[in-house]
Amino acid sequence: MLAVTAAAPAASYASAPAAGTAGTAAAATAQRDRRPATLLDAVPRRGVLRVCTTGDYRPFSYRDPATGNYRGVDIDMARDLAKSLDARPRYVRTTWAGLVGDLTSGRCDIGMGGVSITLARARSVYFSEPTRTDGKTPVVRCADQDKYRTLEQIDRPGIRVVVNPGGTNEQFARAHIKRATLTVHPDNTTIFDEIIAGRADVMMTDASETRYQAKIHPELCAVHPDQPFTFAEKGYALPRGDDQFKAYVDQWVHLATHDGTYRKYEDAWMK
Template sequence: MNKRARMALTAFGLAALAGTVAGPALADGTSLAAIKQAGVLKIGTTGDYKPFSYKGADGELVGADIAMAKELADTLGVKPEFVMTSWKTMLDDFKADKFDIVVGGITVNPARAEVGNFSVPNVSDGKRPIARCIDQDKYTTLEAIDQPSTRVIVNPGGTNDKFAHEKLAHATIEVFPDNKTIFDQIAADKADVMVTDGVEADLQSKLHAGVLCPVPVKEPFTHFDNAYLMQKDDALKQAVDAFVTKALADGDWKAKLDAAMK
């Protein structure tokens, strides 16, 4: 991983960031007691964001957050049940109680914190561009990207989509529906650049070695945390926070993330 772009893995003292303080249980929400009574933890995930949540060659969900979610369910003494969602529908699915918790590189933001509780963060990152290696020096600033001749590509409904439409007024923005193959569009010269989470820019440059490269920006365009979003229940938040904090402290989370980056 690029040294400048290396993520700061956070273990303690971040629980108060961006709406992570626990609130009272929702009247129609999911409580830890209800999860244990049912014997199942319903886990929402998009399954299209390597290294956090994606489908392997056999079609099974894998990734650092998938492994963590399975361990979390085991810690709670229940079975994990994965429920597929998308970046565009995730928040509506969450409000509809289709799952108890959402994992898979979920960015902490006010809209999500308003309807649920975030766990302590497990990743600190920032938005950075990725482009074809032959063009990487063309897009080192937002001003350089935000030109009518630049073809910016984004996945629908997530923070990349939001960032592009808020920050890029002049560039041509294409919303591409398949997050699993979106980087192939840049490699095939059907798009020029994508501004995405730094960990994804670094990973996709490894997966497309010699073709796609992280753009050498002076610093990320944004700074944010990733965490797990769960229904508002104090006991559930306390249990998830304790689980994540321990995984950060003993190196279990880092080991899972490193394995998924290969």
């Protein structure tokens, strides 16, 4: 009985390594199966980076209505990001009101094109590291630039403020314009023509956009773009929960904003 009792553990011990090896392999396979899919793998595999962009916000993203082609600082950046992932960009047209929904529904992999980082958006999507700082400031006819330097000067009866719908510009205008006339203009690519033509007096938008519009329209002037009414940062919107893809995009942004890549693309449009 003693011999039998002693031999039983020995037999068990001898077979343990094989069982343990099989168990470890099975556990590893199960872990791989449970691992969430990440765009860091999916984008190179499909060879396409789907980029949600409005195409109405120069200098960051502009869709040429004649050709359907996209241009801008963040379009150049999208090509750079796609190339780093062995892919090509495919642009998915969106709106400011629909951007977050298009990203969370899986229509695209990333939102690019002068997207402001906000807490409201961050409840639904991740954001990359910031690409630049910005803030809301007025753009007006140059002859009127001394008339509209403060919110108090702008928010007066008889002043005509124009704004594009669905984004942070409209949110800011509705929060601060109570007495002036506020008009929502549906097309952000033609909204500045309203000021030039005298149908509106002021638009408040990101300082970067006011500088660009003043560059291409000599009739317009950016009002104190170095001291905007607000502080904001721009970045790229990403699907919430895909930590691996976010980590990659963060590192790519970090390198691009420190090795001259982002500055090169921005200077090509802003200078």
